[in-house]
Amino acid sequence: MSAPADPTRGIELRAVAVEIDGRGILDDVSATLTQRTVAVIGANGSGKSTFARLLNGLVRASAGEVRVHGLDVARETRRVRERVGFVFTNPDAQILMPTVAEDVALSLKGRGRGREEAAARVAAVLDRFGLSALADRPAYSLSGGQKQLLALASVLVTEPAVVVADEPTTLLDLGNARLIGDVLTSGIAVQTVIVTHDLELAERCDAALRFADGRLVDAGEPAEVTGRYRAAFA
Ligand SMILES: Nc1ncnc2c1ncn2[C@@H]1O[C@H](COP(=O)(O)OP(=O)(O)OP(=O)(O)O)[C@@H](O)[C@H]1O
Numbered sequence: 411m412s413a414p415a416d417p418t419r420g421i422e423l424r425a426v427a428v429e430i431d432g433r434g435i436l437d438d439v440s441a442t443l444t445q446r447t448v449a450v451i452g453a454n455g456s457g458k459s460t461f462a463r464l465l466n467g468l469v470r471a472s473a474g475e476v477r478v479h480g481l482d483v484a485r486e487t488r489r490v491r492e493r494v495g496f497v498f499t500n501p502d503a504q505i506l507m508p509t510v511a512e513d514v515a516l517s518l519k520g521r522g523r524g525r526e527e528a529a530a531r532v533a534a535v536l537d538r539f540g541l542s543a544l545a546d547r548p549a550y551s552l553s554g555g556q557k558q559l560l561a562l563a564s565v566l567v568t569e570p571a572v573v574v575a576d577e578p579t580t581l582l583d584l585g586n587a588r589l590i591g592d593v594l595t596s597g598i599a600v601q602t603v604i605v606t607h608d609l610e611l612a613e614r615c616d617a618a619l620r621f622a623d624g625r626l627v628d629a630g631e632p633a634e635v636t637g638r639y640r641a642a643f644a
């Protein structure tokens with residue numbers, strides 16, 4: 411029997427490296443994250459998405475160890491994926507079903523919910539994201555921003571312990587960016603990790619990490635981390 415998950419341990423990386431096709435993508439990343447919301451910032455190509463993907467085993471560490479709530483991502487990938495909901499930058503990567511409501515409902519399949527409870531939860535999450543009027547629309551017909559809201563709804567409906575969102579507000583207008591920012595920073599999960607270029611959103615988190623050239627170069631209070639990032643361009 412493997413040990414039960416221990417949320418108090420947070421997200422732990424020990425000397426993690428990622429190499430793809432012989433090229434170093436991340437090097438010597440160590441961190442212990444116990445905060446409720448964690449922003450991940452840094453330049454294009456600095457390694458943010460790679461870091462995010464380590465947290466549910468989409469990317470494998472070539473060296474070192476990644477643990478989420480005590481679970482070793484490499485050895486207990488299935489259990490980790492049950493706990494970690496991942497929201498992709500490109501919503502087309504994760505929308506699977508023909509209609510909006512069916513796509514959200516698919517997430518609940520096989521999770522032991524009765525038909526009525528599942529329907530009620532789908533309706534509630536669609537309402538929360540302003541998608542109720544689109545429930546029976548073909549998912550492909552949604553705008554980019556509406557698709558991004560749908561992708562997030564489909565993840566949150568399962569109430570994952572950890573939410574990892576890779577640039578969740580990129581396609582959204584001001585109102586929806588604010589809505590998603592509010593949702594993600596409101597404590598929807600035990601822990602939420604938000605990769606973003608929106609420094610105001612980063613500053614609403616409890617902690618921030620900055621990557622540069624595949625290394626974790628800064629970590630701490632979000633306002634301080636974003637301040638040093640801005641200063642690097644001054
Ligand atoms: N599967 C892959 N194969 C080869 N190289 C990769 C792969 N995934 C990422 N990389 C490279 O690793 C580096 C970091 O990529 P990553 O996507 O993590 O950056 P990022 O910080 O998320 O950038 P952005 O802000 O543009 O999304 C880049 O140079 C990228 O080209």
Ligand SMILES: [Mg+2]
Nearest residue numbers: 458459460576
């Ligand atoms: Mg990225």
